[in-house]
Amino acid sequence: MSILRQGSTLIASVHTALDDSELERFRTDLVAQIGEHRSRGVIIDVAALDVIDSFAALTLRTIAEMARLRGARTVIVGIQPEVAFTMVRLGMGTGSIPTALDLEEGLALLTGGVDDGRRRP
Amino acid sequence: MTRPQSADGADATASAGPLQEADDLTELQAIVRRVVGARVGTHPAAEDLVQETLTRVLAAAPSVDPGLLEPYAIVTAKNLVASMWRDDARKRRNQHRAADLRVPESPEAQALLGEERSAMASALGRLDEHERALLIEHELRGTDTRTIAEEEGTTPGAVAARLSRSRARLRVEYVLGLESGDPPTDRCRPVLLALSAADRRRQRELDAATHLFSCDFCGRLSEPLLARGQRQDGVLRIPVAADPDIVKARGSARELAGRLGFSRTDLTVLATAVSELCRNIVRFAGSGELLVELLDEPRPGVRVTARDRGPGIADLEAAMRDGVSTYGGLGLGLPGVRRLMDEFAISSEQGAGTTVTITIWGKDPST
Structure with a gap:
């Protein structure tokens, strides 16, 4: 995985399948970097994940909630169609975290802020 | 110059x-x-x-x-x-041909050879007269099955079947001879025989997989017997003991199922379910194993059996209800897996372990 900074936004990309301890480390790293860079937005790119099971979904939700408490908004981008299907069947989702099709859309969502209002709980 | x-x-x-x-x-x-x-x-x-x-x-x-x-x-x-x-x-081109790469025989190898010979002798001794005669006739003297069949007035096919049964028995007796001890239970020998003969129906009748998992003796002995047949069947046995095994197991299951031409969605569904089952093993039992089998009747499918010898589940009914969780998850592990799969079965005994069996069938492309 890699975490890049663009302006006040952090872009975290997952490149390979992560096991549970790696997911936890990813969460810790990311939340620490939000404080370090005083980020206002976080984009998590999960396009490379071929499986998002209950633990991965829970981790993503935890990251988003922790980021919110630290003053940053999170957008998840790049969920593959078959992964989305499985998540629905499994009965879990990303909850109230906004999502976008890809990185570009995610950035637009964070910077535009127009259609963002209705997505917030 | x-x-x-x-x-x-x-x-x-x-x-x-x-x-x-x-x-x-x-x-x-x-x-x-x-x-x-x-x-x-x-x-x-x-x-x-x-x-x-x-x-x-x-x-x-x-x-x-x-x-x-x-x-x-x-x-x-x-x-x-x-x-x-x-x-x-x-000369330079051919120099390498002159090198003798064989390692000189070590005293341990001699001892091992002696051990193998005595194991083989005791294995042959345990076969009955007919089996022994047949094996010697075919394997040592090189008489082909047709000649043997003519002598005995049967068909070559019948002789070949008897030969293969005798070989399976010889393999079992041989590994037992190497182990130099009698199997701990009455079930061990028939189970090992079914494994050696790669007789899937007999293995199912005897519930060989469960026995192998609970009997350490057979677990150890079955390794060389299974190693023979594993490649030809679509069966994969994956030990699960730590976090990285979860990722590895779902990758292997996906790869094996990929041979059936499953859609990407079905492969993802299967990998996700395997991931949930493996996580339960790692979290609650510490270690266990995953058995992935390819099925072809009545249509292509994959059956995954996750077994552990952990503490078991106290209240199965509650564990299968959405929203009940004993750790920090969403409480969706098992009910979620049941929703993902076409078939789902769970059995758990407190203090003895849990077995979950799931099956996914290939979707008929015409419907």
């Missing part, structure tokens, strides 16, 4: 002229030495080449026109040098 010398040689030949008296051996020798020297330099074989050339020239002298003796000597020298290089190159 060698070039001017070789030019010298050529000049010398030219200036000496074919018409001059070349009978003088010393003069001839000097020319040959120059020619050889120009080609091989200070090679240790240089003098040998010169002498060899002179010997050949002298031997051929009576049949060569006296005036042409000198060019004849020069050509002979050139040819000898060329064949020396050629021989050298061939």
Whole structure:
């Protein structure tokens, strides 16, 4: 995985399948970097994940909630169609975290802020 | 360095002229030495080449026109040098063939061989008379099945089937002989026999997989028996003991199921379910194993069995309800897996472990 900074936004990309301890480390790293860079937005790119099971979904939700408490908004981008299907069947989702099709859309969502209002709980 | 010398040689030949008296051996020798020297330099074989050339020239002298003796000597020298290089190159090319790469036999190997022989002898001793005679006739004497069938008045197919049963028994008795001990339970021998014969129906009847998992003796002995047959069937046995195993297991399951031509969605569904089951093993039991089997009846499918010898689940009904969780998850592990799969079965005994079996069938492309 890699975490890049663009302006006040952090872009975290997952490149390979992560096991549970790696997911936890990813969460810790990311939340620490939000404080370090005083980020206002976080984009998590999960396009490379071929499986998002209950633990991965829970981790993503935890990251988003922790980021919110630290003053940053999170957008998840790049969920593959078959992964989305499985998540629905499994009965879990990303909850109230906004999502976008890809990185570009995610950035637009964070910077535009127009259609963002209705997505917030 | 060698070039001017070789030019010298050529000049010398030219200036000496074919018409001059070349009978003088010393003069001839000097020319040959120059020619050889120009080609091989200070090679240790240089003098040998010169002498060899002179010997050949002298031997051929009576049949060569006296005036042409000198060019004849020069050509002979050139040819000898060329064949020396050629021989050298061939030797170098083939040098590796001469190396003896076999490791000298060690005393341990001798002891092991003796052990194997005695195990084989005791295994043969445990077979009944007919089986032994058949194996010896076919494997040692090389009599083919048709001849044996004619002698006994049966068909070659029947003989082949009996041979394969005898071999399966011999394998079981052989590993038992190596272990030099009797199996701990009555079920061990039939289970090992079914495994050795790769008889899937018999294995199911005996519930071989459960026995292997609970009996350490058979678990150990079955390894060489299973290693034989594993490749031909679509069966995969994956030990699960730590976080990284979860990722590995779902990758392997996906790969195996990929052979059936499952859609990407089905593969993802399967991998996700495997991931949930493996996580339960790691979290609650510490370790266990995953068995992935390809099915072909009534249509292509994959069956995954996750087994552990952990503490078991106290309240199965509650565990299968959405929203009940004993750790920090969403409480969706098992009910979620049941929703993902076409078939789902769970059995759990407190203090003895949990077994979950899930099946996913390939979707008919026409519907």
